Amino acid sequence: MNARGAIAGLALIPFLLAGCSREARQLASDQPQTAPSGPADPRTARYAANFYQVSQGGRYFTWYGCGDCHGRLARGAANLANGSRHAVEALYTAIAAGQSGAHSDYAARVPAEQIWQMAAYLHDLSRHEPARNRRNALDQQGEPQGNRWQGPLQ
């Protein structure tokens, strides 16, 4: 193009680079098959701050009917939205094992990747504005919600 374009572009680069990893969407990449090994697990970064993974986590949260107890806005049994921001690996353990045993078998039943994604979603939840959570929930209202869901055409 021309010199101006290049200069304007260079000025933008650091600004945009920060967002790059959050925007990454690697379909068909190798999916994690194990729980986080600890706070330093390198996979945490791939999930915790990634828009796509967080969004997928939100969908599975609905699909598995987590909202039955926790509410889609996470204001149920455990008030997840207002809590402090938990670490991803702590959330992973909480989902996989369950605090009170309600979903103690999830580690065996839910594939690891989906727990990663749900943990990422919960990790982000307290940072989302309530209006935004509500807006997403309204857009996804027709999606499967737990075992009793019959379809959007009821």
Place this chain on the structure above:
Amino acid sequence: MNGERALRRVGDLAGLPTSAQGPRNLVWWGNISFMAIEGTGFALAIGACLYLLGQSPHWPPPGDSLPGLGWSGAFTLALVLSELPNLWLIRQVRAKSIARVRLGMLVMTLIGIALIGLRWFELQHLNVGWDHDAYGSTVWMLMVLHTSHVVTELVETAVLTVWLYTHEVGDDQLGDVEDDADYWTFVILAWVPIYLLVYWVPRWL
């Protein structure tokens, strides 16, 4: 030389004036074109509102309260009345009366500031959030669209007023004032259907 062709002089333009008023002026056509663009934007926003209104059984949906009439009424009255000084201003521009044009612009600036104040309170009494439902979103869209025009117009008027008071005024600037005044009329006219749609259509339905 124009290219390789011989030129044949058939007339001279040196005697023409160097400025013009109203539709003779080139800038007037730019101004009217931008009004056409924004007018289309208003019309489409109103169309979008009517579309959503037609799609939903209740407007506003059950549970939403109607927007308040007090501040909006005051705003509307003030806005419509502001056309009177505006028309006076246009007449002074045509008469090229510099002192009165300056005064008229000062008055219009003050009116604009007052209107923004009224609009501020009006927005507090819409009684619905833009993120509440599509009704709220539509109402806010129309209000934001119009408010942005009032603000733009106010800034333009204020800057022009300052300039007029501090500089020698030429014919081009009188043209600018006229375009600004025309635009003010446009902002008033655009408000009428929006006012009806936001405040009265939900009450009539």
Place this chain on the structure above:
Amino acid sequence: MAGAAAVNGGRSPVPLVALLLTGCSGIQSSLDPAGMQAGATFRLFELMIVMCGVMYGAVLLFLGASVWRVRRQLAAAPAIEPADPGLGKGLWAWGGVIVAGLVVLATGSFFVERALAAARAREALQVRVTGHQWWWRIQYRTPDGRWIETANELHLPAGRTARIELGAADVIHSFWVPNVAGKMDVIPGHTNVIDVSPHRLGWFRGQCAEFCGAQHAHMAFDVKVDSPAAFDAWLAQQGRPAAAPADAIAARGMAIVTGGACGLCHVVRGSAATGRAGPDLTHVGGRRSIGAGTLPMSRGALQGWIAQPQALKPGTMMPAVPLDGADADAVAHYLETLR
């Protein structure tokens, strides 16, 4: 429809030639109609292709003639607004031809539109189809008012109209079985209805026609047009719960499906697998393909799909489930027996 058919008579050879040229399989083709709706639009298409072909020929002829015309000696100076009386008349005539052609086509189109609408009045089989990212949920209403669910395979009785209600779970999709009827969008917040009246038996294929995200390409479904008796038998069979495992391997597979990851998303009626998020697996073994048309059904394909769905259909919501070789084989075997 009647009008269009009368104008054109039977099949014109034009599209058939195209069909032969390409050796298309024809299971997902609007050129090989097997239903009333697709047939009506196909006759309209034939009318269009003939008339448009004639118009194109006329333009090319005129263009060619103006290029190759032997010109008499014309003046060297360029002509400014020469008198063109003959061409003026030609312009009017040309306009007349265009208008006449458009009137015929618009009328034909109107009659076909009416024929499609006429199917509405009839008694119909009630079907619900829900578009999900990237598969189809299909539900049938039985005469006694129950809903029977299946996925990614639509069975239709020949000679009867099925009224399909279309709903979207997430984003906009489009329901399209070209051999049977034109498409209809599947839109969140709207319930669209499409009537299909297939009359030729056989297997066909449908596919999502509105871009719906990463795996839009693999959002297909099989369509089987059955005789009414065969359809009724199929539907009755679909209504039954899943078969009990016949052997030890299948029993082991069932235990994994119900107790492991599968049952959280998938339902196998009559077992502890009650998930609603993914396709119904109660009679999955009887279906023709898996992964919404991604792979033909076989035990090997099932194994591959369970182990590596993301390699076969990158981005699918189906996660990779870690199973060792024997377990994977058991699950595949069990699913295969769910006929």
Place this chain on the structure above:
Amino acid sequence: MSPDERERLHAVWADRPGLLGFLGTVDHKRIAARYIVTVVGLLFLSGMLAIDMRLQLSQPDMRRMGPQQYNEAFALHGSTMLFLISVPVMEAMALWLVPLMLGARNMAFPRLAAFSYWLYLGGVLMLWLPHALGITPDLGWFEYPPLSGPAYSPGHRADIWAQMITFTEVAALAASVNVVATILKMRPPGMTLARMPFFLWAMLVASLMTIFALPAIMLATSMLIADRLVSTQFFAPAAGGDVLLFQHMFWFFGHPEVYIIFVPAVGFVSSIVETFSRRTLFGHVPMVLSILAIGVLAFGLWVHHMFAVGLPRLGNDFYTAASMAIALPAGLQMFCWIATMWSGRPRFATPLLWVIGFIATFVIGGLSGVMTASAPLDLQLTDTYFVVAHLHYVLIGGALFPLFGAFCYWYPKATGRMMSERWGVVAFILIVGGFNLGFFPMHVLGLEGMPRRIYTYGPDMGWGTLNLVATIGSAIAMLGGIVLTGNALISLWRGKPAGADPWGAPTLEWAARSPPPQHNFEEVPVVTSIAPLWRHGDLPVMTGLATDRREVLVTSVIDAVPQYRHHSVGPSLWPFVAALATSGMFVASIFTPWAVVWGAIPIGVALVLWFWPRRPRSATGPLARR
């Protein structure tokens, strides 16, 4: 004009040297040239994306690209072609040609023209810089919610797409206002509306259509951004919104847009046909009426893009008839062009070859358009490769072929040199042949059930052969494009000097030098005929425009009677700064709604300084300097 005056005129209209001159120029030819260079670069990138996609589809189950890459490729290709190439290149041609064809020294609003380009460049960078960073919109050139909404398009990919549109549409609207005002108010004395060349009619109609069509897309994408950014509910059915509202507004813009691209092409074709047939256009009045009819009709047809969404059948019948009706004006235009060649003495230089290629190709696109206009038939055709074929026949055959012809036709005027005819013919054959070979089979593929926007298909579908042919054809056409560009570049220094009027053309731009000086014309030409340069051997002119300041002549709208001498503003950095400030606001608005508020301040400052009149301090009034 005396040599002294001539020198003064040159000095007054010259740009400053160096970077400031580069950034501040308001010369319409320089600005248009930047547009063209940017567009050529984008055409190359976009063509490479097309080849990439064609390779992926050339055989079943190819694994060149995954779904994400493919979806990004077609989204980027479509958005670039529609928003960053087709519409802007037509504006660029208008910016370059309109003042020259009017015998004027510059556009009506020179700084607005500069602003248009800088903002357009902002839009280009808005789409392509994030692409370089791996954040590419991946939902096509129209991004329907809810797929593009907050829940299904997390991140900023859809925002980037939506704001790229805002950038380019603001730029296009500014350019259109400029073109309208210039054509209506700056015609030379004697060029009444009845004597206005057809090309200017086409540009006038296209610009007016732009003014009324583009606000719809800006509103639609703004609503989408609001849904994503501040959680409004326009497109959330569960809160009373409606996803179809977006489609209505998008196509209310999207359909006229096709004609905004096509109508200027009608202008190119008419100019070329006229010049190379050595006679004025047959049926000038019917031609003008036909584009006016297209301009009006185009706004009533948008629903034919939505036949499959399940609208009431009565509406379908109406839109079928209305959509087919547009074939009448388009068909009459075809007749007029061919009749002009028929009754003239055609000289088959490359520009005219392109016209012939255009007619033979575009008519196919027009006829397939009649087919898709039929509501019941469209249910089979829409969203398939039939539509892909149709839209490429219409946009490439109908707009790019005339554009290539126009490029070859006006190249000597712009550069002062001729392009090689031999290589011109080679490029023509490669592009037209390759295009038809590549895209005709797609009609059949669509009828055989191949949906658009799929990244792969199975071997049992039987689509492999035709797809391979399509890929080969596209590659040939791409090769032709490279030959065409190479010919243009090499001719820059190897071409024969052209002289002012190499083709013996009738319109005023050929009276200027090649390339035209910065002020285009020294005196104001006077027009007495629809073909001014064919009417007289010499050129009647009026003298008296200032030579010591930038001045243009303003005339009346209908009869082009001189009204006054308008002071034309000179170079300025403020349009660039204003575009930079606007870009900053648009980019930041992706991240926070407050950007709209705080970002407005620098824009306002830039605009105030841009328009700040330079006059002496006041000697009267309360604030006078005494």
